[in-house]
Amino acid sequence: MSRLNSLFARSRVAGRPALIPFITAGDPDIKTTRRLVLELEKRGADIIELGVPFSDPLADGPTIQASSKRALDNGTRMKVILQLVKNLRGETQIPLVLMSYYNPIYQYGLEKFSKDAVGAGVDGVIISDLPPEEAVDWKKAAAGFGLDTIFLAAPTSTEERIGTIIASSSGFIYYVSVTGITGARTALPSGVLSSLKRIKQKTKKPVVVGFGISTPEQVRRLSQWADGIIVGSALVRIIEKNIGKPTLISAAGDFMASLSSKAVGCRL
């Protein structure tokens, strides 16, 4: 069983959602990313989502745009990220998922990337600007090496599209909670719970929710319905505020622990 599948099986038994922090690989530098992954795991993360920085992150808000820029400015490349994953596999078996735009993967080469990513210990890939329609070549390459592809469903997705997205995804399905770009928001969008419920009725695959989730209270409210919860910009902002300070790792860890404490739920 893959690391992702067994993780979700375990969290299902435990009756709590998987907590999935997102950080940009290489922000503020690749060594800190390694320490962050280990700390986040220790403080309650179940899966880590590593962002691959891209020059034109059109689905991202200002926080992750700035984070990507910092990572690119210090020379974070795909090769460096895969090497980081490889090194981490000596220390942890936590599922690691890369989130990237399509072009960095396309330039690396679809086959070569799939092979190298699996070889390094990457479990799955989320590609923000690759809908199932354009993913035929990618799926062939990734599936050939046993790499999971997680597609995104959005509030605007039609029933028909949701069906396609579910069928095309492996590992889990990523439900984008808001009609918009990434970024912390004060309130959960209305309708997110009912949308989650609706998608979950259609599939046995895990359904994970992300975009705009930033507080322990929001995590608590989603815990009943989601198989996993992704928190990105709020965490990236804490890292940004602590750049150059000795508190960076512990601040990120404390935030992770505060989310984790609320990820409990009488699962329905």
Added chain:
Amino acid sequence: MRLPDKKGHFGLFGGKFVPETLMPALDELTEAYASYKEDASFKKELTYYLKEYAGRPTPLYFAERLSLLLGNAKIYLKREDLCHTGAHKINNTLGQVLLAKRMQKKRVIAETGAGQHGVATATTAALLGIDCSIYMGEKDIARQEVNVFRMKLLGAEVIPVSSGSKTLKDAINETIRDWVTNVRHTYYVIGSVVGPHPYPVIVRDFQSVIGRETRRQILRKEGCLPDYLVACVGGGSNALGLFYPFLNDEVKMIGVEAAGSGVATNHHSATLSTGTTGVLQGTMSYLLQNSDGQIKEAHSIAPGLDYPGVGPEHSYLKESGRVQYVNATDKEALKAFKLLSEKEGIIPALESAHAVAQVCKMTSSLKNEEIVIINLSGRGDKDVDAVSRILRMKNEPPE
């Protein structure tokens, strides 16, 4: 085979590489466009505005003095610079904003580089009474002050973009982010034959009025088709608008990219001449990028050409060999800018001056009486300040 295919692919190029949130909107747009394209009342309304408001048909002017000076060829100028708002951009914005109205969208948004597309969108939005926001890079705002003021005067909100290169590419990113957020009631008026399907098709079709008119006009004037069509290529809408109705004819076509300080430097926008294939802003096409797939900044004296991508159909036409793509440097464009002003009394946009520069370079190899049509896509009023600054800097007064 008619291209693109159903999914919007021109061979390897094109497609829809966008976040899922936008996919239903693109499907909705594809459907709406397919139905209105054939709709008699829509076509009638568009034709009315193109004629009565934008000033079409634009003249196909025989540039006699330029022809004499360069020798060997008959050079015609397709005078898109005479369109209302000063460039070909309004052909597309009239079509798209009318479409937005029919689709009952409450607001239009657009990106702009030189400001021409922003002004055309703001103008059309004012005409048709719809809210309008324009994204523009801070660097472009600084070098195109007058257009910024024009947009505001026309009632549009101008939103400065401070990310990345602070030019057209980043304005497009920011417009897409707005669209992702407000997609339910907002229509994105893309200004060139770029972006995800169906935009490259929609913009090409609305701009093809240029080529259709040119075809009729040259047949009337010369009794034959031209030997060459020459147009500048940034995203490539004016070029494709001119070329498309001639694609099945025996007419040679040349697209001219901006070579900036030279294609051997890092300061150019010659995407087709020097780029590689990749995905940017919703489409697979040639791009200026490094080996990691990070997009490079483009540079040109002409802000409308300052883009590290290009329309997917141009990539296809390059691969198929149907169109030849060349480039002209900032210096050559400036020289052509002055030449056309002095010899024909027409101040071209710096973008269009790249096409003129190419014709200056190629006439010596032409046969007598060969017919060359240049798409004079815009007028140079917007560039006069910038050019006067550059010439002053070089201590080269225009006289």
